[in-house]
Amino acid sequence: MHKFLPIAYFQNQFLPFDDAKISIATHALHYGTGAFGGLRGIPDPQNPEQILLFRLDRHCKRLSDSAKYLHYDLPADKIKTIIVEFVKKNQVKTSFYIRPFIYTSDLGIAPRLHKIEKDFFVYGLELGDYLSPEGVSCRISSWYRQADHSLPLRGKISGAYITSSLAKTEAVESGFDEALLMNAQGKICEASGMNIFMVRNGQLITPGYDQDILEGITRDSILTLAKDLGIPTIERPVDKSELFIADEAFLSGTAAKITPIKRIENYELSKTRPITEKLRDKITAITENRDPNYQDWVYVVPLG
Incomplete structure (x- = not known):
């Protein structure tokens, strides 16, 4: 409730x-x-x-x-x-x-x-944790993400979330926590309401804006932090097969924050997640206003 x-x-x-x-x-x-x-x-x-x-x-x-x-x-x-x-x-x-x-x-x-x-x-x-901070299991949805030429995907348009709803329910009712959607080109683009990242060979990889994704604010924050921390980053199309052998993968969003992915379909991902944890620790410190370098990201509302 x-x-x-x-x-x-x-x-x-x-x-x-x-x-x-x-x-x-x-x-x-x-x-x-x-x-x-x-x-x-x-x-x-x-x-x-x-x-x-x-x-x-x-x-x-x-x-x-x-x-x-x-x-x-x-x-x-x-x-x-x-x-x-x-x-x-x-x-x-x-x-x-x-x-x-x-x-x-x-x-x-x-x-x-x-x-x-x-x-x-x-x-x-x-609202506490939207997804388990210990990690989630994901399936590849049978539903595809809409294309920007059919819906303005840079806006959070309410009608577009029927696809997210279908994908989320399909995932949960088939024994998973979350769904990953592909775009019309068959590339992984995002989850039901979150952006997705993976790590391969020390490099942080995420689908770019040309992949029919939402312009996530947490996503943007993570890319900025990764560059500031010296983590190599790239925005490019992501294949399904890459995710199965990724060193790390995680979801990002306002509700989800940074949530590790522990399993995709029947492929288990490593429980060792150094880059995910480094980014999660950093963004947690910033949201709690404990990092003086990013205080302009935090708006303080006095209750008195």
Whole structure:
């Protein structure tokens, strides 16, 4: 059972979460014409009277860009102001997840984006580990990732997540924790809601933006950190057969953080993961505001 935060932002006001309701005729509910973001908040380990948000500006910019696909002008600065106020009003004392959502709020039945009302809401829930930090098992999904020429994959468009849902359920119901999707060219591109990395011969490898992936913020952070740590990195297409013999592999995302992959199909991966652990330790230190070199990645919200 999810434990939702008590206050939501809905229809231009803050109100109790239980009072934030939409109609069953809401346009976005029928056509997937929404776009969402997701970011974590954690109490500052050094000062529990303030909350730390990881790369808030980047999250707000991506959501503002996603809104453009829906023909909706929602400036990143406005999103940021609302999220900061949302955090202050909820006075959260544990790790939590923030879900901002843009959607077509009209009650019409024609699938369109022009001449239709849009709206924006924010809610949150307490959230610990989304996936096991000890590692997950993955299967190659029978469902393929959509192509950018059919959907704007650089936005987190809600309707696109039917593929993620199909893939995740297929994986879990067949005995795995997570699904890996291939693109139309038969290359591994991402998981159901996460980017993927592998390590071969000391080199960190991940599919590039030309492989129909989401422009992940955690992914971008990992590539920056790897270069700063002197880990050779490359963005290129990834074959399924490479993953089976990878030295290390892991998933990345706001909810998943950095989660090791321990098995892909019937291929066991090594339990020794030096590069994965180095990156995970580094990003954990940054999100907890313990690394002075990356303090600009952490936004501090005082609760007092």
